Amino acid sequence: MSALLDVEDLAVRFRSDSGEVTALEGVSFSVAAGETLAIVGESSSGKSVSALAIMRLLPPAPACRVTGRIRFQGRDGPISLLDLPERAMVAVRGGEIAMIFQEPMTSLNPVHMIGRQIAEAVLAHEGGGKTAALRRAIELLDLVGIPDAARRAESYPHQLSGGMRQRAMIAMALASRPKLLIADEPTTALDVTVQAQILDLLRRLQAETGLAIIFITHNLGVVAEIADRTLVMYSGQVVEEAPTASLLAAPLMPYTRGLLNSVPRLEAALRPGQRLPAIAGNVPDPRHRPAACTFQPRCDWAQPDICGVTRPGMERVAEAHLVRCARWREIAV
Amino acid sequence: MTVTVTAPLLDVQDLAKHFPVGSPLSGKRGIVRGVDGVSFTIGRGEVLGLVGESGSGKTTVGRTVLRLQDPTAGAIRFRGQDITHLSRRALRPVRQHMQLVFQDPYASLNPRMSVESILSAPLIIHGEKMARGERRARVEEALQLVGLFPAAADRYPHEFSGGQRQRIGIARALMLRPELLVADEAVSALDVSVQAQVINLLMDLREQLQLSMLFIAHDLAVVGAISDRVAVMYLGRIVEVAPTAALFTGPRHPYTEALFSAAPDTDPARRPQRIVLKGDLPSPLSPPSGCAFRMRCPYAVSACADDQPALRVAGPGHFKACIRDDLTLSAPLKVR
Ligand SMILES: Nc1ncnc2c1ncn2[C@@H]1O[C@H](COP(=O)(O)OP(=O)(O)OP(=O)(O)O)[C@@H](O)[C@H]1O
Ligand SMILES: Nc1ncnc2c1ncn2[C@@H]1O[C@H](COP(=O)(O)OP(=O)(O)OP(=O)(O)O)[C@@H](O)[C@H]1O
Ligand code: SF4
Ligand SMILES: [Mg+2]
Ligand SMILES: [Mg+2]
Numbered sequence: 109m110s111a112l113l114d115v116e117d118l119a120v121r122f123r124s125d126s127g128e129v130t131a132l133e134g135v136s137f138s139v140a141a142g143e144t145l146a147i148v149g150e151s152s153s154g155k156s157v158s159a160l161a162i163m164r165l166l167p168p169a170p171a172c173r174v175t176g177r178i179r180f181q182g183r184d185g186p187i188s189l190l191d192l193p194e195r196a197m198v199a200v201r202g203g204e205i206a207m208i209f210q211e212p213m214t215s216l217n218p219v220h221m222i223g224r225q226i227a228e229a230v231l232a233h234e235g236g237g238k239t240a241a242l243r244r245a246i247e248l249l250d251l252v253g254i255p256d257a258a259r260r261a262e263s264y265p266h267q268l269s270g271g272m273r274q275r276a277m278i279a280m281a282l283a284s285r286p287k288l289l290i291a292d293e294p295t296t297a298l299d300v301t302v303q304a305q306i307l308d309l310l311r312r313l314q315a316e317t318g319l320a321i322i323f324i325t326h327n328l329g330v331v332a333e334i335a336d337r338t339l340v341m342y343s344g345q346v347v348e349e350a351p352t353a354s355l356l357a358a359p360l361m362p363y364t365r366g367l368l369n370s371v372p373r374l375e376a377a378l379r380p381g382q383r384l385p386a387i388a389g390n391v392p393d394p395r396h397r398p399a400a401c402t403f404q405p406r407c408d409w410a411q412p413d414i415c416g417v418t419r420p421g422m423e424r425v426a427e428a429h430l431v432r433c434a435r436w437r438e439i440a441v
Numbered sequence: 442m443t444v445t446v447t448a449p450l451l452d453v454q455d456l457a458k459h460f461p462v463g464s465p466l467s468g469k470r471g472i473v474r475g476v477d478g479v480s481f482t483i484g485r486g487e488v489l490g491l492v493g494e495s496g497s498g499k500t501t502v503g504r505t506v507l508r509l510q511d512p513t514a515g516a517i518r519f520r521g522q523d524i525t526h527l528s529r530r531a532l533r534p535v536r537q538h539m540q541l542v543f544q545d546p547y548a549s550l551n552p553r554m555s556v557e558s559i560l561s562a563p564l565i566i567h568g569e570k571m572a573r574g575e576r577r578a579r580v581e582e583a584l585q586l587v588g589l590f591p592a593a594a595d596r597y598p599h600e601f602s603g604g605q606r607q608r609i610g611i612a613r614a615l616m617l618r619p620e621l622l623v624a625d626e627a628v629s630a631l632d633v634s635v636q637a638q639v640i641n642l643l644m645d646l647r648e649q650l651q652l653s654m655l656f657i658a659h660d661l662a663v664v665g666a667i668s669d670r671v672a673v674m675y676l677g678r679i680v681e682v683a684p685t686a687a688l689f690t691g692p693r694h695p696y697t698e699a700l701f702s703a704a705p706d707t708d709p710a711r712r713p714q715r716i717v718l719k720g721d722l723p724s725p726l727s728p729p730s731g732c733a734f735r736m737r738c739p740y741a742v743s744a745c746a747d748d749q750p751a752l753r754v755a756g757p758g759h760f761k762a763c764i765r766d767d768l769t770l771s772a773p774l775k776v777r
Contacts, residue, residue, distance in 0.1 A: 124600060151632045152602035256724040267462060267473075271495020296629050299659035300703040301718055302495045307705075326632040327660075329705030370634040374704070374773050377665030377689040383644060384666055386637035390588045 110181065111138035112320050113162070113288060118176035120157050120166065129394045131157045133344050135176070136422075139288065142314060144321040146331040146352065148367070149341030150391050155324045158341075159290045162322075163207050164189060164197050180205070180288070202232055206286035208277050208294050215277055216265040222276045223249070223261025229283035248279035253305050271298045278306065285317070292324045307334050328371050332356055337428065340364045343391055343402040346422065350429040360431045360439050362407045363387070401434065409435050448521055449482035450653045451506065451621060456480070456515035458498075458505045462726070471726040475501040477677045479515070483621070486651040490668030490685070492659060492700065496725070497674040499657045503623040506655065507539055508532055519621070537567045540614040542627035549610055550598040556584070556609055557594040563616045583612040588638055607631055611639065618650060625657045640667055661704050661773075665689055670758065673697050676733040677725060679752065683759035689774045693761040695738045698770040732763070740768055 120132040132154045139145045147155045157166070166172045178189040182204055192200065201207075209215050217225055226245035227238065234241070242261070249257040252275040265273055274294060281289060291310075295303040307330065313319050323334055331338055331352060338355045340348040340363065348361040359365045366387040376384065389406040398404050401415045410416070411434075420434045433439070458476040476498040483489045491499050504510045506517055508524060517525045524535055543549040550559055560580045564571070571579075581591040587608040598606055607630050614622060624643070628636045644667060646652045658664050664671055665685055672682040673694065681694040692698050699718050718737045723729050729736060731746040738745070744764060752760040 122600075126596065129600075149632065151635050152605050153632075156602065256726065259724070259726070263462070267460070269496035269500065293630065299493065299495045299497075299700075300661065300705070301700060303659070303705070304703040305718075326630075326636070327705065328633065333705050367632070367634055370637040372633065372637065372640075372660065372662035372666055374662045374665055374689060376662060377685045378774060378777060380669065380685065381644065381648075383641045384637040386641060387634040390590070393590050393592065 111179075112141045112143075112181050113139040113322075114177075114179040115158075115162070116177040116179075118158065118161060118178065119174070120154070120161055121173045122167075123171055123173075127395055130397075131344055131394065132161070135341075135344075135346055137339055137346065137349065139320050139322060141181075141287070141320050142318040143337070144310075144314065144323055144335045146335030146338040147322060147324045147341060148326065148328065148331055148338060149347075150343070150363070150367075151326075152391055152394070153341040154344045155341055156292055159207060159292050159322065159324060162189065162290065163201060163205065164192070164194075165201075165207075183287075202229070203284045204286055205288045205290065206281040206284055207290040207292065208274075208281045209292050215280070216273060218265050221262050221264055222268070226261075226276070226280045226283055229280050233284040245279070245283070248282055249276065251282070252276070252279045252309060253302065254279075271302050274298055275302070275306070278309075282313070286319065288320045288322070290322045290324075293326070294323070295330060296326065303330070310334065328356070328368060340367070343397060344394065345402065345432065346430075347403070347432045348430065349422075350426075350431075354426070354429055358440075360425060360429075360436045361403075361433045362409045362439065363403045365439075366406075401432075409433075409439060411435070450485045450487075450520060451483040451655075452516075452518040453482070453502075453506060454480050454516045454518075456502065456505060456517065457513045458501050458510060459513045473725045474677050474728060475725065476505065479674075479677075479679055481672055481679065481682065483653050483655060485620070485653055486647060487670070488647065488654040488656050488668045490664035490671035491655060491657045491674065492661060492664055492671060493674030494676075494696075494700075495659075498677040499674055500625055502674070503541065503625050503655055503657055507536075507541055507623055509541070537563075537617045538619050539621040539623070540617065540619040542611050542614045542622065542624045550606055552598050554597070555594065556580075556596055556598070559598070559609065560584070560594070560613050560616055563613060567617060569617075579616065583615055584609075586615065586642060587612045588635065588642075608635070608639070615646070619652070620650075621653045621655070623655045623657070626659070627656075628663060629658060629660065636663065643667060661689075661701060673700065676723060676728060678733065678749075678762065680734065680763070681755075681759075681761045682752070683756065683761075686774075687756055687759050690772050690776045691756070692770050692772055693755040693759065693768075694734075694763045695740050695765075695768070695770065696734050697761075698772075699737075701773045702771070704773070740765055 116136050118132055118135040122129045122131055149155055160166045161174050162178055180187050180189055223245050226248055227241040230241040230244045246257045246261050254260050254272055254275055295306050335352045338352045339346055342363045348364045359368055369385050387406055400417055400419050404410045404415045414434045420432050422430045422432050425431050456479040460473040460475055462471055462473050493499055505512050557580050560583055561576050580594050584591055584593050589608055628639050656667055668685050670684050671688050672679045675696050681697050732750050735741040735745040750762040750764050752762045755761045
């Protein structure tokens with residue numbers, strides 16, 4: 109089975125007055141049609157930057173340099189996204205690949221009614237008349253669960269609650285009937301009942317249209333519910349990749365284990381004042397990353413003579429399970 | 442002024458916030474009842490959690506309580522003082538005791554200011570006189586409190602990830618050492634390990650500084666971990682409020698039951714029988730008669746359409762706005 113999207117050895121470097129930051133290094137993964145890949149990981153590990161690199165939405169050089177290969181199976185054959193002229197990329201962005209952002213306000217225009225904004229996205233993709241586009245926009249708003257869609261279409265973004273803005277943005281992303289949807293924290297701002305509805309909605313769209321989804325989230329409960337495979341990122345690198353069920357049941361990389369251990373449990377409600385389990389310490393400053401394993405300063409398993417010497421590579425543990433840790437064999441037992 | 446120990450730090454009575462909406466094009470106009478008839482108190486050092494469907498009015502409650510928005514009706518007392526109608530000027534000395542951590546870390550940090558300037562601004566605005574070096578020390582201390590490296594002070598917001606920006610927002614809110622913190626989805630954008638650190642940090646601050654909090658979040662486990670009591674909102678109103686353990690072991694409002702059942706879980710075996718709510722949150726432009734939840738409530742009877750159910754006692758410190766007292770609702774946790 110060939111992949112819909114294939115990312116190979118992706119690296120992203122930012123330059124600023126205070127020096128160069130390597131936001132991503134050696135990131136490789138693929139997504140098949142109809143598949144949902146989750147990307148989880150520590151804040152600032154590079155999840156959003158990975159998504160923006162695929163969308164070619166990072167600042168231009170010299171402020172930002174992107175290297176590696178990103179191949180996408182377009183409707184008219186395979187394309188190499190990093191080599192595409194900007195004009196062709198605009199078409200890909202508004203069409204076959206759509207993205208929804210962590211922050212709805214960054215992609216909704218504050219001075220236009222949301223119905224009109226979605227209608228414009230519909231028009232750009234399907235053509236047709238304004239009235240038909242607006243009708244489709246209302247349909248899309250209704251599809252994502254906005255009550256009283258016809259009337260709400262006349263709201264401006266600031267008049268909607270955070271959750272409703274997020275749903276409006278999902279509606280806008282779906283306007284171009286994409287093959288790949290990149291969703292960066294799409295449910296982070298939503299309450300659990302709406303979140304459950306959105307997850308249902310995405311699963312339904314996927315079943316009906318074969319949509320592939322890259323789902324970036326912090327919420328491992330959401331990952332468990334929606335993702336076929338999961339990628340764990342730490343400090344600019346992928347540190348573990350596995351089918352979601354195996355990752356949750358038998359995580360190997362100590363960071364992944366710490367992450368799972370920190371998931372807040374409902375039981376905490378019965379233990380007032382008790383501190384939650386957390387990974388001690390902080391992500392390293394990207395300008396001063398440890399030369400070997402980047403997780404070493406926080407890792408319970410770390411052995412300086414092994415983990416402090418060379419940067420571990422990705423090793424294959426099982427068919428689809430990869431891990432970046434010098435001691436995974438010992439951890440596995 | 443001395444405040445008696447028994448007086449709550451914050452006392453909100455019958456709060457309402459309505460928004461006129463409509464577009465001049467279509468001529469359709471109306472009033473969004475964002476918040477209606479909301480009453481609650483927060484004691485010193487107490488954390489009140491606020492959960493509820495998106496659009497139910499949580500942010501509006503938080504912002505109105507802080508007088509960032511003017512209430513349509515009701516009364517807000519803070520530190521024994523009625524602040525409902527205080528002028529902007531009169532509010533100023535009150536403001537430093539109450540701080541908001543925003544839901545949206547992107548919109549709330551000025552991109553042209555360095556982190557040091559962002560964090561020093563509250564000190565300067567509230568006229569705390571201190572030498573530059575001392576101010577820098579306070580900034581670095583706040584950064585360390587929220588788990589950022591001290592050199593972050595010299596960078597600009599765009600150089601940080603979403604989660605890091607949220608920590609900057611929390612650090613800013615803590616600069617003036619406030620008594621009341623309104624945390625609006627303050628940890629929602631954080632990955633779980635940082636989230637746990639920040640929650641532990643808030644617990645520490647609450648113990649050390651007697652910090653009170655209105656903690657708004659949609660992650661029930663997070664709310665449960667930090668809150669003494671939890672209030673559940675639906676369409677602008679509080680439909681249930683109870684001590685945390687009581688709510689998690691015995692919800693008494695059908696909406697609360699549905700909310701708990703929707704919580705995602707990493708362990709499929711622990712995932713409760715999901716109640717998928719039919720339909721949508723009704724439009725706050727034209728709320729239904731009677732109980733606002735009745736169209737989606739699996740237990741609704743015809744009497745539910747008659748009157749808006751008032752909050753009634755359901756147990757010690759436990760109130761619910763549902764007319765049916767005969768229900769046994771499923772709870773996510775068992776009494777120990
Ligand atoms: N425009 C930029 N200029 C400089 N550095 C940047 C820029 N955008 C991102 N970075 C840096 O790149 C790294 C990765 O950031 P990214 O936004 O991808 O994190 P993330 O994994 O999405 O985190 P979060 O979960 O907090 O959203 C961070 O160190 C961040 O500070
Ligand atoms: N400035 C405004 N003008 C018109 N309506 C508004 C305005 N601000 C809020 N509302 C409406 O008031 C209601 C409550 O919104 P609020 O943002 O308080 O909800 P919330 O519970 O915080 O939701 P979320 O969980 O999505 O953040 C919503 O129907 C919203 O659309
Ligand atoms: S009052 Fe009636 S409709 Fe409302 S929640 Fe209770 S049972 Fe359901
Ligand atoms: Mg991000
Ligand atoms: Mg809100």
